[in-house]
Amino acid sequence: MSSIVSLPDQTTARIPKRNYITNENGIMSWLLTGDHKRIAILYLISITFFFFIGGALAGLIRLELLTPQSDLMAADTYNKVFSMHGIIMIFLFLVPSVPATLGNFLIPIMIGAKDLAFPKINLLSWYLYLAGGALTLWAMISGGVDTGWTFTVPLSTHYLNTNVVTTGLAIFIAGFASIFTGLNFIVTIHRMRAPGMTWFKLPLFVWSNYAASILMVLGTPVLAITLVLVVLERTIGIGVFDPSKGGDPILFQHLFWFYSHPAVYIMILPGMGVISEVISTFSRKRVFGYSAVAFSSVAIAVFGFFVWEHHMFIMGVSNYSTLVFSFLTMLVAVPSAIKIFNWAFTLYKGSITFETPMLYAFGFMGLFTIGGLTGVFLGSSGTDIHLTETYFIVAHFHFVMVGGMLMAFLAGIHFWWPKMTGRMYPEKISQLAAVVTFIGFNFTFFPQFLLGMLGMPRRYAAYPPEFQVLNVFSTAGATILGVGYLLPMIYLVWSLKYGKIAGANPWQATGLEWQIQSPPLTENFVEIPVVTQEAYDYEWLDRQKEREVTQVG
Amino acid sequence: MDSPTVAVHEGAHHEHPSYQRHHFVTMDQQRESASFGMWLFLLTEIMFFGGMFTAYLIYRNWYYPAFVAGSHTLSIVLGTTNTAVLITSSFTMAMGVWCAETRKRSGLILSILLTLVLGLVFLGIKSVEYHEKWVQHHVPGLRFDAMTFVHPKAEPGQPVEPGLPLDMAQHTEIYFSLYFAMTGMHALHMIIGMGLLIFMLIKAVQGAYDEGNIAFVENFGLYWHFVDIVWIFLFPLLYLISRHQ
Numbered sequence: 001m002s003s004i005v006s007l008p009d010q011t012t013a014r015i016p017k018r019n020y021i022t023n024e025n026g027i028m029s030w031l032l033t034g035d036h037k038r039i040a041i042l043y044l045i046s047i048t049f050f051f052f053i054g055g056a057l058a059g060l061i062r063l064e065l066l067t068p069q070s071d072l073m074a075a076d077t078y079n080k081v082f083s084m085h086g087i088i089m090i091f092l093f094l095v096p097s098v099p100a101t102l103g104n105f106l107i108p109i110m111i112g113a114k115d116l117a118f119p120k121i122n123l124l125s126w127y128l129y130l131a132g133g134a135l136t137l138w139a140m141i142s143g144g145v146d147t148g149w150t151f152t153v154p155l156s157t158h159y160l161n162t163n164v165v166t167t168g169l170a171i172f173i174a175g176f177a178s179i180f181t182g183l184n185f186i187v188t189i190h191r192m193r194a195p196g197m198t199w200f201k202l203p204l205f206v207w208s209n210y211a212a213s214i215l216m217v218l219g220t221p222v223l224a225i226t227l228v229l230v231v232l233e234r235t236i237g238i239g240v241f242d243p244s245k246g247g248d249p250i251l252f253q254h255l256f257w258f259y260s261h262p263a264v265y266i267m268i269l270p271g272m273g274v275i276s277e278v279i280s281t282f283s284r285k286r287v288f289g290y291s292a293v294a295f296s297s298v299a300i301a302v303f304g305f306f307v308w309e310h311h312m313f314i315m316g317v318s319n320y321s322t323l324v325f326s327f328l329t330m331l332v333a334v335p336s337a338i339k340i341f342n343w344a345f346t347l348y349k350g351s352i353t354f355e356t357p358m359l360y361a362f363g364f365m366g367l368f369t370i371g372g373l374t375g376v377f378l379g380s381s382g383t384d385i386h387l388t389e390t391y392f393i394v395a396h397f398h399f400v401m402v403g404g405m406l407m408a409f410l411a412g413i414h415f416w417w418p419k420m421t422g423r424m425y426p427e428k429i430s431q432l433a434a435v436v437t438f439i440g441f442n443f444t445f446f447p448q449f450l451l452g453m454l455g456m457p458r459r460y461a462a463y464p465p466e467f468q469v470l471n472v473f474s475t476a477g478a479t480i481l482g483v484g485y486l487l488p489m490i491y492l493v494w495s496l497k498y499g500k501i502a503g504a505n506p507w508q509a510t511g512l513e514w515q516i517q518s519p520p521l522t523e524n525f526v527e528i529p530v531v532t533q534e535a536y537d538y539e540w541l542d543r544q545k546e547r548e549v550t551q552v553g
Numbered sequence: 554m555d556s557p558t559v560a561v562h563e564g565a566h567h568e569h570p571s572y573q574r575h576h577f578v579t580m581d582q583q584r585e586s587a588s589f590g591m592w593l594f595l596l597t598e599i600m601f602f603g604g605m606f607t608a609y610l611i612y613r614n615w616y617y618p619a620f621v622a623g624s625h626t627l628s629i630v631l632g633t634t635n636t637a638v639l640i641t642s643s644f645t646m647a648m649g650v651w652c653a654e655t656r657k658r659s660g661l662i663l664s665i666l667l668t669l670v671l672g673l674v675f676l677g678i679k680s681v682e683y684h685e686k687w688v689q690h691h692v693p694g695l696r697f698d699a700m701t702f703v704h705p706k707a708e709p710g711q712p713v714e715p716g717l718p719l720d721m722a723q724h725t726e727i728y729f730s731l732y733f734a735m736t737g738m739h740a741l742h743m744i745i746g747m748g749l750l751i752f753m754l755i756k757a758v759q760g761a762y763d764e765g766n767i768a769f770v771e772n773f774g775l776y777w778h779f780v781d782i783v784w785i786f787l788f789p790l791l792y793l794i795s796r797h798q
Contacts, residue, residue: 113576114576116576117590118590179597183594187586191582191586192576192577192582221603221604222601222603225601225602225738232694232734236695237693238734239694239727239730240608240731240734245693245727246615246619246720246724246726246727247612248611248612254607523575523576528578
């Protein structure tokens with residue numbers, strides 16, 4: 001197989017002595033840093049930590065479901081385990097995954113700035129995230145919470161005696177971490193672009209993070225106030241969501257999903273940005289329909305705010321509004337499809353090579369498409385009534401979130417690993433990991449579509465014996481998937497010391513981040529660049545290289 | 554170089570004021586970023602309060618008589634006074650920003666002090682109102698009794714209001730929940746703002762705003778006006794429901 005990887009001569013190549021990692025030493029230089037790249041690394045370490053906790057909980061869930069009886073743990077323990085799995089994975093992993101790590105690291109560099117607009121707020125965001133994470137862990141250790149990640153009232157306010165308040169406050173705090181990240185991105189992208197870097201020269205990664213930031217900034221505060229009201233309802237019984245006092249639990253659902261549906265796009269949009277970069281780089285072509293892909297991100301963000309009620313079709317909302325929201329839900333499929341088709345056209349007649357990020361990107365395209373199409377089943381109010389609250393919905397959002405977003409996250413981590421660390425990951429084993437992940441993923445979650453169609457409800461520790469075969473498949477797949485996630489953890493850490501020196505631009509990619517040394521200097525650019533080339537202009541890159549050769553020669 | 558991708562930016566050689574942060578190319582960029590960031594933050598605040606306004610909208614439509622009855626228990630005198638106090642504090646804050654822009658240190662200090670005092674007056678009046686609610690058993694959850702709305706007591710010099718049916722009377726608890734949640738959140742924003750005011754006062758006394766580095770003052774001004782505007786909405790929605798009846 002051909003490869004576009006071009007590494008410097010390993011016998012003479014060195015990691016640049018001055019870079020953002022070596023610039024200052026000592027733990028305090030990290031804990032008090034304003035450097036967006038260091039904060040990205042801090043975020044990366046913390047979200048990986050929470051990812052593996054959430055993953056361990058997922059493992060427990062699958063182990064319990066290996067047998068029809070509730071035998072590994074009691075039913076209420078099971079409730080706590082899946083609740084905590086959801087809360088950790090959504091609020092502490094998926095929401096910050098790409099924006100807070102890759103976005104933090106790359107957006108200033110991609111637009112030709114020295115840092116995000118508000119470095120201190122960026123650091124504050126990480127501390128808020130940590131505080132939220134610590135509180136969540138505390139809630140888990142001191143007895144757990146069993147509301148599900150949705151904090152559904154009146155269950156969470158009246159009927160459960162678990163740590164709802166602690167967890168609610170944890171999510172409230174972590175929410176502000178997300179708001180501050182989004183706010184920082186929007187201001188940075190508006191105000192800090194290098195001379196010549198117009199909106200339509202921005203890499204699509206920046207566009208998609210911009211769209212996600214809009215959602216973070218507008219959606220998260222609504223979740224914050226909702227959680228405040230839940231906490232007040234639970235602690236002093238103010239009655240806003242209490243039907244016995246005239247309050248309406250459906251109002252809670254509206255407010256909660258007003259955030260939590262857009263949150264789905266907060267999670268997926270930055271991943272789509274990663275895929276755009278990866279697909280273009282490894283097929284050596286400009287992304288097909290650049291402006292359509294750019295605007296589809298914004299369209300997803302806008303439409304995303306008007307579909308929340310499709311989470312509530314069975315909750316007794318009016319049939320007419322169900323019709324409207326069902327229709328609007330179909331609309332949001334359009335920009336997602338635009339992206340998928342444009343990526344496919346980018347591949348068409350491209351010079352495709354199959355490095356690890358590309359493998360993950362292919363995984364994303366396939367699995368996200370399945371996840372998206374099954375979303376149409378759930379968005380149609382008729383089929384939704386049959387499928388909602390079954391394993392079908394579990395499979396659907398895991399296809400989008402794990403098959404889509406996590407694949408995109410791993411694609412991005414591999415793609416920019418050389419830039420972040422200056423060293424390559426080992427190619428062969430990482431390709432293996434990508435394939436293992438893909439296989440394990442399908443084994444885990446495809447049977448769940450069937451289980452859901454057959455009517456197995458979600459969120460129960462026990463199930464009728466006839467569902468066991470498919471559940472065993474799913475659990476077996478989860479083991480493979482677990483290996484697929486542990487592998488990168490091991491070889492990426494290994495590569496920090498033993499990986500090949502990557503050089504500035506191992507992929508021959510066009511983004512500004514590839515035109516500077518790896519790892520970058522603390523100030524990113526020695527001189528602020530003046531941008532004249534379009535995004536993904538590979539001919540421009542070739543001309544640059546030619547000129548370098550002639551100048552050196 | 555014919556197509557310079559990495560060229561020296563023209564502005565790089567200008568003299569920069571000491572308070573320009575290293576990652577901004579120009580002072581204008583820094584100022585615009587800060588103010589844009591503040592406006593965006595205020596947008597998140599609108600969404601934050603928006604959740605409660607939505608709840609208010611729905612419940613007021615459902616339980617209109619309860620909202621009228623609940624609203625009539627609030628003191629219109631205290632509410633109006635507080636509105637006046639808060640608008641005045643916005644004025645003094647605007648004066649503060651102007652003083653900072655024109656580098657009048659003593660004027661700035663005076664404005665901050667006045668704003669602080671007016672903020673305290675507002676919170677003082679608010680706490681009087683809260684205390685009154687506590688005495689009247691109008692605090693939802695903790696100390697609530699709907700019976701005063703079923704059998705209203707005659708106020709001296711005023712006509713007796715007709716009582717509400719029991720179930721509607723009980724829904725006044727929703728009104729008071731929203732009253733406390735909305736004014737409470739507003740008061741919390743005031744308290745945070747006053748903390749920042751004290752911080753700003755210390756900095757102003759030290760002369761931190763004499764050199765033109767006044768982004769903090771300007772952006773805090775925006776925050777203070779925002780908190781004021783929230784109250785401008787809260788006052789009619791909570792105090793003035795159907796006062797002509």
